[in-house]
Amino acid sequence: MDALLSQYIDPYYLRILMLIGINIILALGLNLITGVTGQLSMGHAGFMSLGAYTSAILSMQLGCPFFLSLLAGAAMAALFGFFIGIPTLRLEGDYLAMVTIGFAEIIRVFFLNFEPGGKAVGMSGIPQNTTFLLVWTLVIIVVVLNAKLLNSRLGRAFYAIRENEIAAEASGINTTRLKVLAFTAGSFLAGLGGGLYAHYMYFIRPQDFGFMKSIELLNMVVLGGMGSIPGTILGSVILTLLPEMLRVVAEYRLLFYGALLVILMIFRPNGLLGDVRVYDIKKKFARKKVGSWQSSN
Amino acid sequence: MAVLQLEDITQEFGGLRALDLVNLAVDEQQIFGIIGPNGAGKTTLFNIITGIYRPTGGKVIFKDHLLNNMSPWNVARIGIGRTFQNIRLFNKLSVLDNVRVGSHGVGKSGFWGCILGLPGERREEKAIIEQTEKLLELVGLYDKRWEYADNLAYGEQRRLEIARAMALKPSLLLLDEPAAGMNSTEKTELMDLIWKIRNDMHLTILLVEHDMNLVMNICEEIAVLDYGRKIADGSPEEIKNDERVIQSYLGAEA
Numbered sequence: 439m440d441a442l443l444s445q446y447i448d449p450y451y452l453r454i455l456m457l458i459g460i461n462i463i464l465a466l467g468l469n470l471i472t473g474v475t476g477q478l479s480m481g482h483a484g485f486m487s488l489g490a491y492t493s494a495i496l497s498m499q500l501g502c503p504f505f506l507s508l509l510a511g512a513a514m515a516a517l518f519g520f521f522i523g524i525p526t527l528r529l530e531g532d533y534l535a536m537v538t539i540g541f542a543e544i545i546r547v548f549f550l551n552f553e554p555g556g557k558a559v560g561m562s563g564i565p566q567n568t569t570f571l572l573v574w575t576l577v578i579i580v581v582v583l584n585a586k587l588l589n590s591r592l593g594r595a596f597y598a599i600r601e602n603e604i605a606a607e608a609s610g611i612n613t614t615r616l617k618v619l620a621f622t623a624g625s626f627l628a629g630l631g632g633g634l635y636a637h638y639m640y641f642i643r644p645q646d647f648g649f650m651k652s653i654e655l656l657n658m659v660v661l662g663g664m665g666s667i668p669g670t671i672l673g674s675v676i677l678t679l680l681p682e683m684l685r686v687v688a689e690y691r692l693l694f695y696g697a698l699l700v701i702l703m704i705f706r707p708n709g710l711l712g713d714v715r716v717y718d719i720k721k722k723f724a725r726k727k728v729g730s731w732q733s734s735n
Numbered sequence: 736m737a738v739l740q741l742e743d744i745t746q747e748f749g750g751l752r753a754l755d756l757v758n759l760a761v762d763e764q765q766i767f768g769i770i771g772p773n774g775a776g777k778t779t780l781f782n783i784i785t786g787i788y789r790p791t792g793g794k795v796i797f798k799d800h801l802l803n804n805m806s807p808w809n810v811a812r813i814g815i816g817r818t819f820q821n822i823r824l825f826n827k828l829s830v831l832d833n834v835r836v837g838s839h840g841v842g843k844s845g846f847w848g849c850i851l852g853l854p855g856e857r858r859e860e861k862a863i864i865e866q867t868e869k870l871l872e873l874v875g876l877y878d879k880r881w882e883y884a885d886n887l888a889y890g891e892q893r894r895l896e897i898a899r900a901m902a903l904k905p906s907l908l909l910l911d912e913p914a915a916g917m918n919s920t921e922k923t924e925l926m927d928l929i930w931k932i933r934n935d936m937h938l939t940i941l942l943v944e945h946d947m948n949l950v951m952n953i954c955e956e957i958a959v960l961d962y963g964r965k966i967a968d969g970s971p972e973e974i975k976n977d978e979r980v981i982q983s984y985l986g987a988e989a
């Protein structure tokens with residue numbers, strides 16, 4: 439399939455399409471935590487690196503089959519998400535942001551000193567098992583399951599926590615438990631994306647998963663629209679393409695990102711698709727008794 | 736028989752005694768009013784019952800549960816619904832979703848059910864939609880079900896809060912100044928609504944309200960708080976004629 443594709447598509451574009459797919463998976467994980475549930479995480483790349491290193495070590499040094507390594511990487515990230523979430527999700531806003539930054543830094547420093555991971559040099563020669571077909575199949579699965587989750591009892595509870603925690607609790611929502619659940623599920627996706635990334639890039643280093651990567655992922659969620667699946671996808675596409683286009687002015691990328699966010703805050707504070715009223719469209723089709731329809735955003 | 740019982744409830748905030756040895760007994764299916772001047776401790780009382788504050792002293796007993804150390808979501812799950820004086824809606828969710836979230840505490844669907852759409856989850860979703868539509872019709876917001884909650888007018892938001900609290904199928908409903916900001920037509924409608932809820936759904940209602948007309952018309956029993964102390968308790972007639980109440984509260988209004 440991939441060989442076939444590369445006959446028709448320029449490998450450069452193929453590569454960008456792969457990165458877009460991987461970023462969509464990563465960003466949808468963060469969207470669940472920050473966009474939907476409203477828990478500002480600035481260390482998503484840390485969980486991504488857990489998935490990347492775990493899966494790479496398993497398949498390179500222990501001869502694990504690719505799919506098993508991929509799953510184990512995601513599970514490892516989820517496990518850390520769970521145990522870090524329990525104490526930290528009691529914190530609010532800025533504090534949570536700081537703790538997640540700190541945690542991602544700890545992981546990075548850990549891998550800088552981690553012998554099996556090649557320390558600062560990183561790991562190279564990771565089998566390139568991540569195929570175009572696999573990435574985009576997983577994107578579709580993740581999008582479908584995500585959409586289903588958000589239009590369910592738990593998904594609505596996640597949004598409710600973001601909107602008003604006290605009212606959410608008064609509705610019987612165990613907010614701490616559900617925040618941990620969102621954080622664990624989001625970390626799982628980070629680990630999955632990390633594993634795909636490692637098995638696509640051939641080599642990984644600790645600095646690939648630094649603070650800048652976390653911010654890049656956060657930008658995708660914020661740009662597209664917090665809590666919106668189409669928005670997050672759009673944000674991932676734009677912010678994967680932009681750096682490629684801006685390659686010539688690479689030094690100014692940060693400046694450009696900053697300016698972009700400021701402009702966004704002014705003109706579309708809810709993100710590009712964050713306040714697109716899905717309801718307005720739905721209303722037109724809604725009959726007197728509503729049977730099946732999709733949820734908010 | 737008392738469904739809710741407060742025994743010697745005391746609440747201190749630093750040096751401030753917001754509630755001082757308050758006793759209350761609310762009977763099943765009663766509409767029970769709590770009145771008193773600003774800062775008397777009415778909302779504090781609601782926050783104690785719903786687990787937001789832990790009382791400094793005393794006991795809160797609901798049916799056979801001791802609520803003192805129960806978390807708010809647990810209190811909701813055993814059947815106590817509430818509205819908020821300073822409206823707390825899920826602003827960027829639709830009216831429909833606000834009410835659907837309200838049913839969370841009586842729902843069962845777990846992570847796998849939700850993510851895979853298992854049969855049990857689908858059945859529950861269907862039941863929730865039906866119940867939600869009924870509640871929205873009851874409070875007159877059915878036609879606005881697709882609106883974002885923060886697009887509603889003030890009075891509509893208050894009614895949405897009631898519908899959301901009702902979605903929990905509570906046996907005790909706490910309403911904190913539900914008529915605040917409403918015009919007189921809306922107030923009359925609200926009065927009918929509260930009556931209807933109590934009569935049709937057989938629940939107990941605890942009502943904090945400054946509108947004396949509404950309180951005197953609708954409540955079967957009223958307690959008066961003043962500076963954290965209960966200064967009177969009785970039927971609307973008794974309260975209207977109580978010397979201390981007239982002095983500290985009603986007199987000021989007249």
Ligand SMILES: Nc1ncnc2c1ncn2[C@@H]1O[C@H](COP(=O)(O)OP(=O)(O)OP(=O)(O)O)[C@@H](O)[C@H]1O
Pocket residue numbers: 748751753771772773774775776777778779780820
């Ligand atoms: N969390 C808190 N921390 C400190 N003081 C508080 C807190 N909550 C309430 N108080 C104080 O307790 C007293 C009672 O407040 P409460 O809100 O219960 O009054 P209320 O009877 O509901 O008044 P209103 O009619 O204005 O709503 C007030 O003096 C208030 O400032």
Ligand SMILES: [Mg+2]
Pocket residue numbers: 777778779820
């Ligand atoms: Mg009050």
